[in-house]
Amino acid sequence: MTHNGTKDGPAIIVRELRRRFGKQQVLDGVTLECPRNQITTIVGPSGCGKTVLLKHLNLLLRPDSGQIFIDGIEVTRLNSRAIDSVREKFGMLFQAGALFDSMSVFDNVAFPLVEKSNLTRDEIRARVLEILRQVGLEGMEEKYPSELSGGMQKRTALARALIRRPSILMLDEPTTGLDPTRTTAIHQLVRSTQQRFGLSAVMVSHDVPQVFAISDRVAFMHAGKIEVSGTVDEVMSSENENFKRFLAGRAAGEEERPSSQVVATVGR
Amino acid sequence: MIEGVAALGNFVLFLFAALVYAIAPPYKPRLLIRQLRTIGAESFFLVALIGLFTGMVLGLQGYNTLRRFGSEGALGTVVALVLVRELGPVLAALMVTARAGSAMAAELGAMQATEQIDALTVMAINPVQYLVSPRVLAGVISLPLLTCMFDVIGIWGGYIIGVGLMGAPSGPFFNGIAQNLGSHDIAIGLYKALVFGMVVMWVCCYKGYHAARMATGVSRATTDAVVLSSVLILAWDYFMTAILL
Incomplete structure (x- = not known):
């Protein structure tokens, strides 16, 4: 049995999260743990639901079923006032900055x-x-x-x-639209910031495999599920076919569909 | 069908939320003042210009029509009643839609597209209270004031053309207004302006706030906002006139 999310447990626990938009089952039973004071990076092909998952973690969307514990508090059924007090705990970096x-x-x-x-x-x-x-x-x-x-x-x-x-930092593709030098610089900044402030960070990224260098844990998402998760070493030695294909595609420079299209498809 | 009813429900709830949050703390007078400037003060010259020309054309048409019946003396009454009861609130509202409403829909649409509205939500700031309530409130305050200015400037426009240019008698122009324009007429005009101010900001904010996150989302929201506001203003105008007459 996993930890039930007390103060000392993982910063974020997700259990069997499901969400459907129209006919599309975007989240199909996501289960994930983000340990305290570590960077957990969610990777996966475009349209796999990683941005939607992040929008559930920061409570912009509510799931059809499943649970999310943030600092031990189950947040999926909270009223808006209680949600605001949970939000005090986290900072969010949006894909385009949203300045x-x-x-x-x-x-x-x-x-x-x-x-x-x-x-x-x-x-x-x-x-x-x-x-x-x-x-x-x-x-x-x-x-x-x-x-x-x-x-x-x-x-x-x-x-x-x-x-x-905040004690939790969420990052949605923080390096979209940056050149490789700036990508590395932002990665280093995220890492040093996380260490300086002792943050628990969840990051959605498409910079594979560069982002693994600053990640403590990696979760590979595919078709609405987390298929592989663990430390970087564990994930890299995984035998999961989808993950190996994803990595190979990345190495061959496969084009990423801009994820704004994904957001537009799933709507609000 | 069900989606249509749901959309209408959301549309009405949006206004309800905006009005509730307008009177709920925390109060941010700074935001209201900024919107009063954008919607009210910055619309003044356009409204004044349209008011002047509307009054001028009323003076011209009114004089030529009334002369056929030998009633040039009633020109002031005609110009004032038409402006105060009808054209003032309607045209001022249409001008505010064109100038401030479209800008509002585009601004909120762009904020939606670039996740700025999500950013507010994540910072635990209610985006309806922060963005929509001050705009609706500013519309409700600004439009009656703009309408009053429209009416006064329009009456002077009618005077300049009807009396100054065409030669209608000057005394009866203002005497007629003083005798025939009652507080009931002015109240009808102000009720209309108040409601139109709310409708314009409600529609324009709703359309911008719910803009689709695509390249065409913002332009679509702006067009929809202007079209729907204009239609609602004219339709509401009929019903309000029928009820208040």
Whole structure:
């Protein structure tokens, strides 16, 4: 029997999660554990449901059946007020950054504190400048998202996700649209941030196999199920046919369908 | 059929949520003031311009029609009643739809497409309360004020053409207005403006908020918002007139 999700257990436990959109069974019994203070990376072919799974973990979608424990709390049946208090625990980095284009970098990063904390203006300013320095964006406070490069937008979004000092960080394809050098830089930043803050991170990624270098655990998702999961070494030595085909396809440079199409197909 | 009913239900619940969150804490006057500026203040010149020309054409048409019956003296009454009861609220609402409503649908649609609305939700900030309620509230406050300005400027437009250019008598123009334009007429116009302000922002925010996450999603949402708002304004106008008359 797996751990039932007390304070000392895994940060996130998913059991038999199912979700159907129209005729498409997008999540077909997902079971997954994300240990505390580690990076768990979910990989898999496009359309396998990994983005939808992440949207269930951050409570944007509700499952048809199954359970999700976050810090030991079963969250799939909570009311909206209780959900908000669970959300205080996590930071989320969206695929395209989801920065507010009408606000400067400073205001974007400060936004969660301005809206949801009782800190004074000076305290907020100090927190924002510190986190911007940590993600390598000092001096960029007054810029607007449209003036930033893709990598800088990701860094800003990461800073915003971290500003409330969450214990869980969720990342949805954090390196989409970046060149290989910037991809590595963002990976390193995610790793160092996770270690510095002692975060439990869940990441959906298509950067296979590069992302394995910074992952503690890997889960391979296929057709709505987690088919292989474990430490990087365990997964790499797996004999699962689908996983081997996926890895081989990756190595051969198979094109990834942009995952916005997946989101559009499943709708809201 | 079932989907249609469900969509209508969502549409109505959306307004209900926006209104409930408008009066529920936390209060953010800053957001309301920003929307009052966008929807109200920035629409003023367009509304004033349309009001002026509407009044001018009423002065021209009214004078030529009334002269046939020898009733040029009633010009002021005709211009004022038509503007205050009917054209003021309707045209001001259509102008606000064209200017602010379309922009609102496009802005919210783009925020939906780039996951900014999801980002608000994940930060435990209610996106309807943060984005929609201030806009609906600002519409309800702005449109009656814009309508009043439309009416006043329109009446002056009618005066300039009817009296200044065509030679209708000046005294009866304002005397007629003072005698025949009652508070009931003004109240009807303001009720209409109030309801239209809510309808325009409701429709435009709903369409933007539920834009499909595709390249065409935002343009589609904007078109739908303007078309549906315009149709609803004119249809509601008929029913409100029939009830309030």
